[in-house]
Amino acid sequence: MNDKPDWTGSRLEVEVGSAAHGGHCVARHEGRVVFVRHALPGETVVVEITEDKGGGFCRGDAVEVRSAAAGRVTPPCPLADPARGTRRCGGCDWQHADGETQLELKSSVVTEQLRRIAGIDHPVEVRALPGGLLRWRSRARTAVDGEGRPGFRVHRSHEVIPITDCPITMEAAVGAVTSRDWSPDSEVEVTQDVDDEVHVTAHTRDPRRGRVKRASQRVQGGEFAREEAVGRSWNVSAHGFWQVHPAAADAFAATVARMAATPFGGTAWDLYAGVGLFASVLAEQVGPAGAVLAVESARSAVRDATANLSDLPQVGFRSGPVEKVLGGRDLGAADPDVVVLDPPRKGAGREVVEAISARRPTRIVHVACDPAALARDVGLFVEQGYRLGEIEAFDAFPMTHHVESLALLERDVDYAE
Known part of the structure; x- marks a missing residue:
């Protein structure tokens, strides 16, 4: 039986704690957790409860700021302003924070998710992309x-x-x-x-x-x-997958190239390959004598990738869900030197992690837009004998809680199978 009060519609004054994954901060009131949007750590705000299903937590929006944090600014969009009450656009989470504060918040969230979920203490610094906080969304x-x-x-x-x-x-x-x-x-x-x-x-x-x-x-x-990236021109389906931020594709591809460092003549896998951005980088590294396997479930993306990378015969494509392709028999005999994976928001999951690890690549580059999913997958790779080498993180979605992280996992030489 739920004996917790229903606070929906109530207004409470709370002291705001740290930022949490999802674009809100954590506060406490009468022994319950309150997830507060449109607030900043250290502030005192009046929060209107918008959702209360009982139990130990509820959700709300800051509708009045009694004591503001140093990083607070006036949101450039009126639909993100506390003066409008709780009827606000759900697209932006941090318009009320200046750029430096947004980077600090996102850095703390990625670091905390790694510590809490994967048990890894690895401070992460989220870096800004060129172009500023506004008019980046293409x-x-x-x-x-x-x-x-x-x-x-x-x-x-x-x-x-x-x-x-x-x-x-x-x-x-x-x-x-x-x-x-x-x-x-x-x-x-x-x-x-x-x-x-x-x-x-x-x-x-x-x-x-x-x-x-x-x-x-x-x-x-x-x-x-x-689109243009990595010195190439790309024709992609008008609303197909491509990075939303104009500077993201080049920044991510350069980071993947540095982390992957695939040997010339080697073998690389590009999983969840999209239209082949990372496959093109890997193909340049392995050269004509090497091989890149690109796996993508969306047939339209495979079609676009095949056309755009027709000058790179070392790239081969497989269309289908990654877990099914990895469980098939047409992957080739050569184990990959490097695996790059860019799974959807939910992450790759245990089945895919174990299938990759079974082929024992020297390096794995994991690209993730969700810190919690990244931490879960990193933890699974650690179970399989890999260690986290480094993480590069980018603020590819300013004003929102989303952040893009690229993690390098290396085979642990001390791991005993």
């Missing part, structure tokens, strides 16, 4: 409310808040969405590529197929977006 997906107005959803809610601008999104991209009305309850995808061409696709429910299936219509731009 890809976005907006919801549309019942009146046909585009917007973003409230945190942990289906409610759509209409927007007239989004300060973190490139101006031409957001303008292409906000300049018109859309079919009610639809979704709109927008991409602004390296040539500043804007691609817009609307997704609406198809009444002939029910509420689950959607009909898509290209509204603006072409089927492919052009």
Whole structure:
């Protein structure tokens, strides 16, 4: 029986503690944990409870700041301002913090996740990418409310808040969405590529197929977006996978290249390869006599990668879920010298980690956009006889709680199988 009070709608004054994974800080009130958004460590705030399912914790938004931290600033977007109460856009978590404070918060979260989940004490410093905190977002997906107005959803809610601008999104991209009305309850995808061409696709429910299936219509731009990275030109599906921050692809690829250091003539695997960004770097390292196996589940991405890397015959592609491909028989006889993996937000998981480790690569480069998932996977690799060599982390998503981390795992020579 749940004997905890339901605080939903209540306003409480709390002293804010450290930042936690997910874009909030931790406070305590009457023996319960309160996860507070739009606050900073060390502040005293009034928090309005937005979600309370009983038990030892609840969630809320800071609606009044009684004592502000040194790093607090006025959010550039009014939809992230405490003065609006709790009806705020759920896309940005840290607009109320200056740039230096955001880096400190993210660094503390990645470090804490490694310590808490993987049991590894490894301080991490998150570094900024060029370009500043605003107008970096080149890809976005907006919801549309019942009146046909585009917007973003409230945190942990289906409610759509209409927007007239989004300060973190490139101006031409957001303008292409906000300049018109859309079919009610639809979704709109927008991409602004390296040539500043804007691609817009609307997704609406198809009444002939029910509420689950959607009909898509290209509204603006072409089927492919052009991007540039690692000295190459890339044609990728307009709304397919590509880094959202314009500086991210080159920064991540350079870090992967340095960490991988694949021997000339060697063998490398690129798992969750997307359109082949890291495969291209590995291919240059192994040279024509080497081999790179790129594995990707999305057929459209494999199609794009095959076309973009047609000048690199040392790259071979496998289409399918990574765990199934690794469990198959067409991986080749040669064990990889290096494995690079860039799994989805949930991480790779035990099955994939064990399949990689069984082939005993000398180095593994793990790319992750979720610190908790990274820590879980790192812990699994340590169980398999690897040690964490280093981590490079980048603020590829300013104003949000997301952070991109690249971890180098090396085979532990002291490990006894």
